Amino acid sequence: MSTSRILIVGAGFSGAVAARELAAIQDRKILVIDEREHMGGNCHTKRDPTSGIMLHRYGPHIFHTSREDVWAYVNRFAEFGPFINRVKARIKRGVFSLPINLGTINQFFGRNFSSEEARAFIGTLGDSRIDEPRNFEEYALKFVGRELYETFFYGYTQKQWGCEPRELPTSVIKRLPIRFTEDDNYYSDRFQGIPREGYTALIKRVLDHPDIEVKLGTAWQAGMAGEFEHVIFTGPLDQYYGHHLGRLGYRTVFWERSDHLGDYQGHALMNYPEVGIPFIRKIEHKHFAPWEEHEKTVVYTEFSKESGAADIPFYPKSLGPDKILQARYLEQARSETKVSFLGRLATYRYLDMHQVISEALDFTPRLAEAIRRGQPRPVLPAL
Ligand SMILES: Cc1cc2nc3c(=O)[nH]c(=O)nc-3n(C[C@H](O)[C@H](O)[C@H](O)COP(=O)(O)OP(=O)(O)OC[C@H]3O[C@@H](n4cnc5c(N)ncnc54)[C@H](O)[C@@H]3O)c2cc1C
Numbered sequence: 001m002s003t004s005r006i007l008i009v010g011a012g013f014s015g016a017v018a019a020r021e022l023a024a025i026q027d028r029k030i031l032v033i034d035e036r037e038h039m040g041g042n043c044h045t046k047r048d049p050t051s052g053i054m055l056h057r058y059g060p061h062i063f064h065t066s067r068e069d070v071w072a073y074v075n076r077f078a079e080f081g082p083f084i085n086r087v088k089a090r091i092k093r094g095v096f097s098l099p100i101n102l103g104t105i106n107q108f109f110g111r112n113f114s115s116e117e118a119r120a121f122i123g124t125l126g127d128s129r130i131d132e133p134r135n136f137e138e139y140a141l142k143f144v145g146r147e148l149y150e151t152f153f154y155g156y157t158q159k160q161w162g163c164e165p166r167e168l169p170t171s172v173i174k175r176l177p178i179r180f181t182e183d184d185n186y187y188s189d190r191f192q193g194i195p196r197e198g199y200t201a202l203i204k205r206v207l208d209h210p211d212i213e214v215k216l217g218t219a220w221q222a223g224m225a226g227e228f229e230h231v232i233f234t235g236p237l238d239q240y241y242g243h244h245l246g247r248l249g250y251r252t253v254f255w256e257r258s259d260h261l262g263d264y265q266g267h268a269l270m271n272y273p274e275v276g277i278p279f280i281r282k283i284e285h286k287h288f289a290p291w292e293e294h295e296k297t298v299v300y301t302e303f304s305k306e307s308g309a310a311d312i313p314f315y316p317k318s319l320g321p322d323k324i325l326q327a328r329y330l331e332q333a334r335s336e337t338k339v340s341f342l343g344r345l346a347t348y349r350y351l352d353m354h355q356v357i358s359e360a361l362d363f364t365p366r367l368a369e370a371i372r373r374g375q376p377r378p379v380l381p382a383l
Pocket residue numbers: 009010011012013014015033034035036040041042043058059060061062063064218219220234235236239253314315342343344345351352353354356
């Protein structure tokens with residue numbers, strides 16, 4: 001292996017976009033390795049051989065962004081089908097629309113409010129004694145009141161995070177809007193869709209460049225660095241350092257698959273927020289491709305648990321002790337000269353696809369310039 005090569009660890013969106021951008025602006029050869037046998041990281045999709053349905057193998061992925069350049073970028077590599085994420089919640093009383101919107105409020109309280117009436121009504125439910133909410137629970141109690149909180153947020157959050165919502169920061173609930181219109185689009189971004197042939201085909205095209213070589217089934221080993229001019233690491237930050245300070249906390253999810261004929265729930269994502277139900281949601285994959293027709297249907301019932309050493313780390317917990325540990329690992333990462341850390345795992349943050357693409361697009365030209373000039377590598381702002 002020549003020293004004028006760059007090694008990228010991870011063939012998810014972060015690694016793929018970084019590889020493509022470096023290949024476009026550098027006369028260096030790029031090697032991308034991934035320990036898995038496929039490209040795409042957690043966005044990996046694969047057609048199911050029995051039903052023909054495109055399965056999102058590591059959980060449902062809906063692409064959304066407000067950045068025009070990011071939307072144009074992904075559309076260079078795939079044709080996107082139109083998809084609006086409309087999430088439902090099934091409770092004993094029926095099926096309700098999330099995020100909480102005017103329709104949810106009227107259905108739940110059996111009313112016929114206008115937008116402004118609903119806003120005023122919800123205002124009366126909030127706990128006015130809470131001045132500055134200090135955690136998820138206080139935020140919910142202050143802004144939607146106890147009944148909506150306990151119905152739609154409490155159980156789901158407890159099951160997903162394995163802790164009491166009052167132990168979580170307000171940032172977790174702030175991601176979920178409350179709307180006083182009939183808008184039931186889960187996201188507020190300008191662009192939204194799903195690649196018609198799946199994310200893996202898209203990422204394969206991103207990596208299809210004469211200066212990029214991809215080796216799957218190849219795990220990173222510390223000794224590899226010496227053979228390369230620079231390494232971009234997109235795997236877990238604590239794993240890079242051999243967990244020598246301890247393990248960063250993650251939640252993982254796993255699924256039980258069931259196969260049916262026809263339609264199962266008439267919808268892609270059905271949340272189950274009630275406490276007595278052990279799973280958190282049911283995912284009916286064929287509804288992510290409404291432009292396709294399938295006789296059969298495949299449902300994944302999703303469970304959440306603490307991530308162990310052998311599990312795939314999905315959601316960073318980012319509780320107090322994790323934050324301290326993250327800061328200590330990041331301090332080490334900042335002092336590296338030959339390694340850059342990119343993506344959700346390597347920076348220990350929950351990031352959507354458009355965010356990791358944005359960061360890779362913004363970071364890579366600066367890195368290329370630094371390598372070209374033989375200067376110290378730039379540091380990702382998040383570090
Ligand atoms: C359940 C779930 C649902 C999601 N839904 C959405 C959604 O609807 N919309 C959205 O925008 N985002 C969604 N996301 C976020 C999305 O998955 C991430 O933004 C994206 O996967 C981040 O890409 P990445 O390349 O940084 O990381 P990853 O996709 O995790 O890729 C990292 C790659 O590195 C490889 N790797 C790790 N360690 C090593 C090693 N030691 N050696 C070799 N290879 C290694 C891994 O195998 C993996 O392929 C969701 C995330 C989860 C968990």
